[in-house]
Amino acid sequence: MANPIVKPFWDKPTGSWQYVFHDANTMKGAIIDPVLDFDPLSGATSTANAERLLSYVKETGIEVVWILDTHPHADHFSSAAWLSEKLGAPTGIGAKVTGVQELWKGIYNLPDDFPTDGSQWDRLFEEGDTFMVGDVPVKVMFSPGHTLASISYVAGDAAFVHDTLMMPDSGSSRADFPGGSSKQLYDSIQAILALPDSTRVFVGHDYAPDGRDEACEATIADHKASNIHFKNNPSEQEYRTLRDARDQTLALPKLMLAALQINIRGGRLPKEEGNGRSYLKLPMNYFSPR
Template sequence: MHDAAIQAATAQIRRTEEGSAPAPVVCTFFDEATNTASHVVHCPVTKQAAVIDSVLDYDAAAGRTSHGSAQAIVDYVEREGLTVEWQLETHAHADHLSAAPWLQEKIGGKLGIGADIIRVQNVFGKIFNAGTRFARDGSQFDHLFTDGETFRIGELPVTVLHVPGHTPADMAFVIGNAAFVGDTIFMPDFGTARADFPGGDPRPLFRSIRRLLSLPVETRLFLCHDYKAPGRDEYAWLTTVGHERAYNIHVHDGVGEDEFVEMRTARDATLAMPRLLMPSVQVNMRGGHLPEPEADGVSYIKIPVNRL
């Protein structure tokens, strides 16, 4: 099937590999508490940068936030002399809170996410009974990306790909010869993301993954999570299209859509809900902002009983 967005992404990857465009510089910050990899990617020529999938530290037992993980990003940006143009979210995460608004105050950057965040806001706005004061139009974000959209970070070309399945709003950002793929796919020995959250679906997830794996085999894939598969002692978040196609335990070449859907559905039925799902979604659907304070000036996280 003709896919202009994939063709555009493939062309920019080829240009980067040929040396006619700069390769992105990537520094990853791994938060072991949430198994999340946040990435700072920058243009080596202009020093313009984007932060992807940042983490706000959250102590669920105490109900307190802190900024140690995000401060490490600030320190790196300042040390390297970077200018942050974007705070990018691959989707509204269910396993960690976004630090994007706090980072915007410290180092700047427009906050961007996929346009289908509106669908997520509608679904979870009802689940959490967020009321009419919660806007369900994506207005909490500075920019809503659509499939195939292109822009630049300095001299780095960026192509945005819609890759639904884990959630309806997942986006991948192809930056030079690197793709930041969020939760669609994991390291080859761990497999793929779950698709059982409200709005998730394993069938479009399979198609999204195969779309990503149609990029050139040398494309670097930067992942959002790692859980150290059995037998592996170190966390990892960088792989390639070619390695995934050859070795991913769930979607290597030769695995069909129906086979994947059957596997993913059965596997998801055994998984517990993420530990931080309740606070994460309520904050992330608001662009990383806490719910509006109540009359006492305090923000509250709701826990809908027997709802999920």
Template sequence: MNPRVKGFFHDGTNTVSYVVAEADGPACAIVDPVLDYDPKAGRTATAAADAILAYVRAGNLKVEWILETHAHADHLSAGSYLKEKLGSRIGVGANIVAVQSVFKDLYHLEPSFPADGSQFDRLFEDEARFKLGGLEGRVLWTPGHTPACVTYIFGDAAFVGDTLFMPDFGTARVDFPGGDASVLYDSIHRILALPDETRLFMCHDYGPNGRDYAWETTVAKQRAENIHVGANRSREEFIGFRTERDACLSMPELLLPSIQVNIRAGALPEEESNGISYLKIPLNAV
């Protein structure tokens, strides 16, 4: 059974969130939801998540899962907000614990923050299966961008997170903690081993060369046309290119605010005695 997919593009972070639903039923999942965040004012808002809520409610859909492809470094997750509204479970790749361990030390989080993934409702191992109404979800561990990256597959639809971009934009950077170009190459080729007609849904698009934003392609198109790995580009060529290019990339603007929220499944840090929640910015540490 092949699912219905609705994308929601977030202008502020060029992120695409998704609702993936049964073809003829109410069960659905939300993939990579965004919490609006203004870094200048330090304010959060829920307009993007509320648009997803409105779509779900208008279609009488039942959200069984909120799925994170990884701990994002370029936007805050709305997972916790949507769980509160919907009662849904939040799932993420099991290797989120490795990401939590690194950033727990960087942010000097108190011992009360366990780096064991317990902030999430399910930690998916490689090749895990789970139900979404009449659909079966399958999880592929696709690290390289981060150690925790996974791809979710429902029928002919796969949600690849940041592992791949549209063919004219290429592939994920590997200069974050635990990133590895060789590992990313192998992960991409796990995705490209899916059937040619598999629909691939990107987590971001930036409209290179002025084209309209787009976020859906196929395995066949990626295999033939992806500017970084298409046309049988070798492992050695990819590793050399990716490593050299990433050495010149600047840090994402929202990395330091977002990671400390996203390793908490989208929950903000606990309020302090004055009723205010604070994000930490480690100085001269990255």
């Protein structure tokens, strides 16, 4: 079994980590959770982040064979569709994305012809699916809780766990978005912590508490020893009490209501209207302020 070379890319405005991993033997690789830049004041999208990834794979000589999302993100737009067009690589996400599409189709009151069958991606992964990136085996783990569609990709000794675990000094991610569940999140994290202790865990976000530098990687052993939410091996109820109380104090991500409209479309803007422009909708008074 080959283990991947992992290159992280930091997006400071959204606190997001994007990844390119590849097999050194075959130079085949995959991109995980790429960011499409968005300026909410002007409504403008741009591809600076995606172009950084594109430059890296071209300069390194990586043949990208997959562009992968872990879930429809609430705090940044996905550039999976743009990169797929540039690289000719297929896109993938977890099969339960259809439930997220149905949920947010209702919240946004999208037209009846908006597809909620996941057809915006080339492949919908099921629990336990496996595929190869060169000589690196990749296994799909369903990891619901943060969202109902969240999955993790375990590529050799590297686990890309999206917004399920944070870095050990931040604990775990919130579970109060529509479709989220602290019970499911606890179960998902227990499954991740059951991976071998040497597994490298790559997170989706980091907010650098206490002024430290941003970080993206820790081992399973690190999380067992020092993750602030799991080092004392809490019971499900203890964890849920802590997680739910914390979530009640958190505001919605600034880009959430914009981002979900893009990300349930696989990273595409809404269909252009009669004047040739795309528009985002804002559901008024749906979410209560905190």
